[in-house]
Amino acid sequence: MPATQINKVVLAYSGGLDTSVILKWLQQEYDCEVVTFTADIGQGEELEPARTKAQAAGVKEIYIDDLREEFVRDFVYPMFRANALYEGEYLLGTSIARPLIAKRLVEIARETGADAISHGATGKGNDQVRFELGAYGLNPEIQIIAPWREWDLLSREKLLAYAEQHGIPVEMKREGNKSPYxxxxxxxxxxxxxxxxxxxxxxxxxxxxxxxxxxxxxxxxxxxxxxxxxxxxxxxxxxxxxxxxxxxxxxxxxxxxxxxxxxxxxxxxxxxxxxxxxxxxxxxxxxxxxxxxxxxxxxDREAAHLKDELMPRYASLIYNGYWFSPERNMLQAAIDQTQSVxxxxxxxxxxxxxxxxxxxxSASDSLFDTSIATFEEDAGAYDQGDATGFIRLNALRLRVAGRKGRL
The missing domain is CATH 3.90.1260.10 (Argininosuccinate synthetase, chain A, domain 2)
Known part of the structure; x- marks a missing residue:
């Protein structure tokens, strides 16, 4: 617990076991008021039960926000303009949602006069980094409470025992419907x-x-x-x-x-x-x-190739939690400039x-010129003889190296 007194915390809250325990734990350990924030970013779950659970826990300020349009418009779409793939395969579905949640946590903290924000990410994963880097970028003075890095409730059994001890209702699904993942x-x-x-x-x-x-x-x-x-x-x-x-x-x-x-x-x-x-x-x-x-x-060819060279760096920035960073903003500006066509x-x-x-x-912006690309007679649109000088100039360094036996 920090030396500074915490009076109010905004908690990223789902109403599940982890965040339900965190809610009670914050109230007890920090002796503070907790504001809950639940984001609808299209997870396909009914979110109103989170309100009922938060009310039962004595929460007075409850935020349940539909952020689906903002999520796709301001985060997913800009990322796809870059064709972002992490390590050549991952489309960054979890990564790109975290900066929006961090942004809203900071906004709600400002609106409610909260001293701190809190999340349920564990100390082993990427999400703790993403949430906290985003929050610090938007509010450098914000205080962040990460219970998984403080408490000793490091197993599901301990969480369930805590919930039972403190009368926290836990929705136990029938075994046949419960996913082990x-x-x-x-x-x-x-x-x-x-x-x-x-x-x-x-x-x-x-x-x-x-x-x-x-x-x-x-x-x-x-x-x-x-x-x-x-x-x-x-x-x-x-x-x-x-x-x-x-x-x-x-x-x-x-x-x-x-x-x-x-x-x-x-x-x-x-x-x-x-x-x-x-x-x-x-x-x-x-x-x-x-x-x-x-x-x-x-x-244009060179613009497209440069985008492809920058893409792995851009994807890593998102994966690692640097959406709100000068370098991501710089890359985004360059990427967005190319998208006008x-x-x-x-x-x-x-x-x-x-x-x-x-x-x-593309009626207005296609660079494909049939008169040049055709395999039929092109009526002088492209002088094939020009290729001779082009090839000889590009071969010059190879010929010099070849004479030295370096190839």
């Missing part, structure tokens, strides 16, 4: 960790996946969809204008039906350990494929876990 969901993805996944050799069970069909059991008929882009963001599906959150929800639905977006990854956590996780990101998988197709038609339509075919591009067009 640690799961995290939002509008971009759902993740699975722990249990048998802790052995990287074990194949995930077929009953683990929640959002996507087994690709082998997906429809035998492909489905075609058309996505319209404006400044790098999807604004319509099959000609129907949609908000960012609506776009992602619909792509999740369509993609899940066709078994798209499953990933099984061993990743390098920022805190130093390797971790195995499984992810379902159906809408995000479609978005990434479509966005790259749109850029292939509209972006990423306008048009992409047609995709979805089939048994695969996303295939079947067409792309």
């Amino acid at each position: 640690s799961m995290d969901a939002n509008l971009l993805h759902i993740s699975y960790e722990g249990y048998d996944l802790e052995d990287p050799w074990v194949e995930p069970g077929a009953d683990m996946w929640r959002w996507t069909r087994d690709p082998q059991e997906a429809p035998n008929t492909p489905q075609e969809i058309e996505l319209r882009f404006e400044r790098g963001d999807i604004i319509a599906i099959d000609g129907n204008p949609m908000s960012p959150a609506q776009v992602l929800a619909e792509l999740n639905r369509i993609g899940g039906e066709h078994g798209i977006g499953r990933a099984d990854i061993v990743e390098n956590r920022y805190v130093g350990m390797k971790s195995r996780g499984c992810y379902e990101t159906p809408g995000g998988t479609i978005m990434l494929k479509a966005h790259r197709a749109m850029e292939s038609l509209t972006l 990423v306008n048009g339509e992409v047609r995709l075919k979805l089939y048994k876990g695969n996303v295939m591009v079947t067409g792309r067009r």
Whole structure:
């Protein structure tokens, strides 16, 4: 406990076992008032029970905020303009949700006059870093309480015993419905960790996946969809204008039906350990494929290649918790500048876990010139003889090195 007296804390609260215990623990250990904040970022769960539980625990200020549109518009869409993939595979579904939660925690602390914020992330994971780096960036003076780094309740059994001792109601699901995995969901993805996944050799069970069909059991008929882009963001599906959150929800639905977006990854956590996780990101998988197709038609070669060089650094910044940082802001400004020309339509075919591009067009910003690219007679649009000098100039250093026997 810090030397400074804590009078009020804003807790990121789900109403589950961990945060229900944290709520009572904060009230006892810090002798403070607790404000609860529950974010709806598309996890697909009923959130009103969290209000009832918080009220039963004596909480007077309860925030339950629908942040789905802000999440996709201000966090997911900017990230996808960069084509971000961490370590070549992970679409950053958990990572990108944390800065929004940190932002809202800090805002609520300011609104309620709270001295501190608190979260339920453990001392082994990345989320503690993401929450706290984001919070410190937005409010350098904020105090942060991380119970998992302070208490000795380091097992589910101890948490349950604490809950029973203090009369904290715990919703015990029937064994048949209870997942053994640690799961995290939002509008971009759902993740699975722990249990048998802790052995990287074990194949995930077929009953683990929640959002996507087994690709082998997906429809035998492909489905075609058309996505319209404006400044790098999807604004319509099959000609129907949609908000960012609506776009992602619909792509999740369509993609899940066709078994798209499953990933099984061993990743390098920022805190130093390797971790195995499984992810379902159906809408995000479609978005990434479509966005790259749109850029292939509209972006200049060197701008596109430079974006690809910067992307791994950008993805690592998000994974490691540096969304609110000068370097991410700098990269975002550069990325967004390129997106002014990423306008048009992409047609995709979805089939048994695969996303295939079947067409792309841009009436105003396409750099594809048929008169130059054609294999037929080009009527002088491109002088093939120019290639001789181009090749000889680029071969000069190779010829010099070759004469020295260095190649």
